[in-house]
Amino acid sequence: MASDENPPLRRGPGGDKKPTINDVARLAGVSKKTVSRVINQSPFVKEETRENINRIIAEIGFSPDPQARGLAFRRSFLIGLAYDNPNPQYVVNMQLGMLDGMRGSGYELVVHPCNRSNPTFIADFRRFIERQRLAGVVLTPSASEDDRVKAVLHEVGTPYIRIASVPVDDAAHMIISNDRVGGRAAARHLAELGHTVIGFISGPTSFRSSQERRGGFEDELKARGLDLADEYVMHGAYTFETGVSCAAELLKRTPRPTAIFAANDEMAAGALHAVVRAGLKCPDDVSIVGYDDFQIASSVWPPLTTVRTPTRETGRMAAEKLIALASAGAEPPQQAAYETSPALVVRESTGPARR
Amino acid sequence: MASDENPPLRRGPGGDKKPTINDVARLAGVSKKTVSRVINQSPFVKEETRENINRIIAEIGFSPDPQARGLAFRRSFLIGLAYDNPNPQYVVNMQLGMLDGMRGSGYELVVHPCNRSNPTFIADFRRFIERQRLAGVVLTPSASEDDRVKAVLHEVGTPYIRIASVPVDDAAHMIISNDRVGGRAAARHLAELGHTVIGFISGPTSFRSSQERRGGFEDELKARGLDLADEYVMHGAYTFETGVSCAAELLKRTPRPTAIFAANDEMAAGALHAVVRAGLKCPDDVSIVGYDDFQIASSVWPPLTTVRTPTRETGRMAAEKLIALASAGAEPPQQAAYETSPALVVRESTGPARR
DNA sequence: CTGAAAGCGCTTACAG
């Protein structure tokens, strides 16, 4: 039971080394090239030979070494995730979703948190995809929206999927989250409850998601003859604190808004906080709608009506699509799934407008 | 500007392939073995030769291919993180901390969320460390506490670091979070504020962290002549909801507790919620202390007094220690950093006891 | 349908 700290000596006293392609070839009485054909699902192997080899592979528990395969293929069996979204729940759900889509594929997930305003951002990203010769990489907003990133991707030739709220690339490289649709849903909900004086708290204006959520919200209001006046729009930063301050400001307007739509849950929770501190009641005096349906939306009181973004599912779709891209031959992969749909989740923070 | 979806053809029209060790050797007029010595910091290279080679390496921007090195070394340049803690902020901070410690090392971080109650847990974990021949792996609670995991680790021979609240392995493989100390700090704080009737909400009893937090809390109370009676102890599950229900129960006790210590922030936020719903005020009627200092602690009103665990720093220490382990020769690495200290953060959810 | 040779980019013994 002695442990061994010397890296070169990996196996225990038994010396039971992992079987290699040579072992399989010897046992099957074929060349290793034929075994390789079976591993790589080449159609040019006699059915009988294939079955025999597969039986032996299963018997001795052989699994091809991704490093050796990678060296020969000039690419690894690693899939990268590059992100700069600061929300932990978004990040974790995205990772879980990608792992869902990668299960059984033999790929492993390597993570790369980054920061677009860092001067080494691009150099770091390039090294990330180049050094270990990633099989592919998924990018989430707002890193996914960066044009310099796209340039590096094409230059290095790494397969990639960009997740964004609008198409910023050809369909083969995109998963679209349709935040505009979510914004419309929020507006529809509030309008149907009879609200006419409505406030909006945006996220950082540099974020497409924020622009889209606002755009959809305004469009739908307009379509219903309602107007989002400038004094009823505040600019937050997707944080709880900015939610508090922006909402506090909105509550000073005359007439006071009877509903507030915040571009994410964090700010919506802040807005709720501001409403309570102002001595008002939610939803009786002010209805509040958030966006994302992260945990905070159900942890506050009253729980927030919000727009759910299927983050985990998005991650799964991205990984599946990326794997298809990465393992595709010359022919472009099938028209894979391409967009996700946000959905309104009605909870207790919204109610009918009171005069 | 045409993009190319065929993986084998990586580089653009320029055909500018990455330089290899052979290029460096040719340019330097030495054998590639000598270049290899320089890369691996062998002392057996003439100073002049080394400088010349390093100059050429920098000039042509050579960086050794980790896959090829890995194949020869029989191990990759990947470091794994295996975790089953469901808190997104913990996970993200741990990843960020590890990345802090890995920066510039040439290693990449690959993640493995897992679930101890899954029947394939051990098999999956084994495949995770074995398939890509991880250079090392870090485990966090409660996965880190699993004896089966330790057995696999020793069998495969992968270097590892286990993060836990108590020593469950030799010092070379541990980072200890000393949750007992944090529990004591919470007790000291409440005792000094004059509280004598105190409630406790534990986490899952299977978690060492929960046991330790409670242990330290009780020890310190006892040392001060205070007692934690059974009726004032409730068992939660580290979730907001269980915090609500456990606190609601505690508030029914006679005499009613004037303070509650919850074993994590999530439950403390739930307790706060229960206090407010019971028509009581925090901290006037009931003081509340949490544990972790995650974002939720500052997002509620009043912001929670809590015990801060330095998650990110812990991740950095673990990665640094692991890299030392992985690159060590036969000799055991220096006695590296070994434990972290929790610290009380006083905010507005605690105040003097009122009779 | 199958195989012998050469190679992916590096390293480990073994010499000198």
Place this chain on the structure above:
DNA sequence: CTGAAAGCGCTTACAG
């Protein structure tokens, strides 16, 4: 202090 040979475990042309 330095190098030629063999090898890590797989794959890609090229033959047949």
